[in-house]
Amino acid sequence: xxxxxxxxxxxxxxxxxxxxxxxxxxxxxxxxxxxxxxxxxxxxxxxxxxxxxxxxxxxxxxxxxxxxxxxxxxxxxxxxxxxxxxxxxxxxxxxxxxxxxxxxxxxxxxxxxxxxxxxxxxxxxxxxxxxxxxxxxxxx
Amino acid sequence: xxxxxxxxxxxxxxxxxxxxxxxxxxxxxxxxxxxxxxxxxxxxxxxxxxxxxxxxxxxxxxxxxxxxxxxxxxxxxxxxxxxxxxxxxxxxxxxxxxxxxxxxxxxxxxxxxxxxxxxxxxxxxxxxxxxxxxxxxxxx
DNA sequence: ATTATTGCAAATCCTTTGCAGTACC
DNA sequence: GGTACTGCAAAGGATTTGCAATAAT
Numbered sequence: 001x002x003x004x005x006x007x008x009x010x011x012x013x014x015x016x017x018x019x020x021x022x023x024x025x026x027x028x029x030x031x032x033x034x035x036x037x038x039x040x041x042x043x044x045x046x047x048x049x050x051x052x053x054x055x056x057x058x059x060x061x062x063x064x065x066x067x068x069x070x071x072x073x074x075x076x077x078x079x080x081x082x083x084x085x086x087x088x089x090x091x092x093x094x095x096x097x098x099x100x101x102x103x104x105x106x107x108x109x110x111x112x113x114x115x116x117x118x119x120x121x122x123x124x125x126x127x128x129x130x131x132x133x134x135x136x137x138x139x140x
Numbered sequence: 141x142x143x144x145x146x147x148x149x150x151x152x153x154x155x156x157x158x159x160x161x162x163x164x165x166x167x168x169x170x171x172x173x174x175x176x177x178x179x180x181x182x183x184x185x186x187x188x189x190x191x192x193x194x195x196x197x198x199x200x201x202x203x204x205x206x207x208x209x210x211x212x213x214x215x216x217x218x219x220x221x222x223x224x225x226x227x228x229x230x231x232x233x234x235x236x237x238x239x240x241x242x243x244x245x246x247x248x249x250x251x252x253x254x255x256x257x258x259x260x261x262x263x264x265x266x267x268x269x270x271x272x273x274x275x276x277x278x279x280x
Numbered sequence: 281a282t283t284a285t286t287g288c289a290a291a292t293c294c295t296t297t298g299c300a301g302t303a304c305c
Numbered sequence: 306g307g308t309a310c311t312g313c314a315a316a317g318g319a320t321t322t323g324c325a326a327t328a329a330t
Binding site for chain 4: 281286287288289290291292295297300301
């Protein structure tokens with residue numbers, strides 16, 4: 001297992017004048033070890049099953065931090081609920097979401113990436129991040 | 141001015157067994173006459189300035205309806221706040237959002253549209269709707 | 281020892297819902 | 306006249322915040 005992200009995490013904490021705690025680390029660890037898209041409650045529930053107690057307050061505070069330092073990605077769908085996913089070592093990708101089942105499938109197109117860069121540049125901007133979600137149904 | 145959307149609106153209302161009321165119509169009218177992306181409160185504030193009183197309850201109920209019948213589009217950013225925009229007669233487009241100023245610029249790329257259709261088809265799905273947002277900064 | 285952390289419960293914010301009075305057909 | 310509408314205020318659900326007890330360096 002590649003644990004090099006731990007040092008990066010410690011550095012981020014130092015930069016923010018924060019301490020390395022079990023709660024913070026557990027959340028990071030959960031996300032880096034699990035592919036998938038989790039809302040705050042799911043993360044807390046999972047950790048609870050493993051005898052690690054984290055409050056919502058701490059979870060949200062930690063998730064904000066992880067997003068800020070690029071350890072994870074936040075996505076908010078139309079239901080207004082934030083979902084988080086590992087971003088470390090994960091190749092960049094976007095999401096296809098099945099309207100019927102809620103299943104999330106990842107996709108990535110270098111062509112699209114290039115075109116959107118060009119579009120932004122054209123208008124005098126550079127892309128900091130982007131959201132690209134396809135809401136789909138199975139072809140019957 | 142093209143007011144043909146009024147009939148479409150009346151038909152939608154009939155289909156839902158709903159009545160044509162001033163509040164509902166005012167919201168539709170505001171969105172069709174104004175390009176832009178408005179949250180619920182902004183819409184209510186604007187209408188209030190024009191002496192039209194609409195409650196939040198009614199506004200949200202109406203906006204849901206307008207989305208359902210494709211009169212407008214709902215978008216939720218990471219802040220969790222829903223924004224609505226006119227969809228009628230508007231050529232399809234996506235959004236570039238300036239991180240610093242909040243300015244929203246529209247864009248549209250037929251190439252991207254085609255590629256994403258192909259990606260979905262490839263996995264056995266068809267696209268019902270999509271969200272494509274570029275978060276950008278001005279090139280300095 | 282000092283300084284930041286945690287969890288709790290209360291507070292916020294956006295959105296939804298129940299209900300009594302009001303408006304449309 | 307009957308059925309649907311509106312606004313209000315209360316309820317809901319996700320997220321944030323203040324604070325006293327607790328843990329990290």
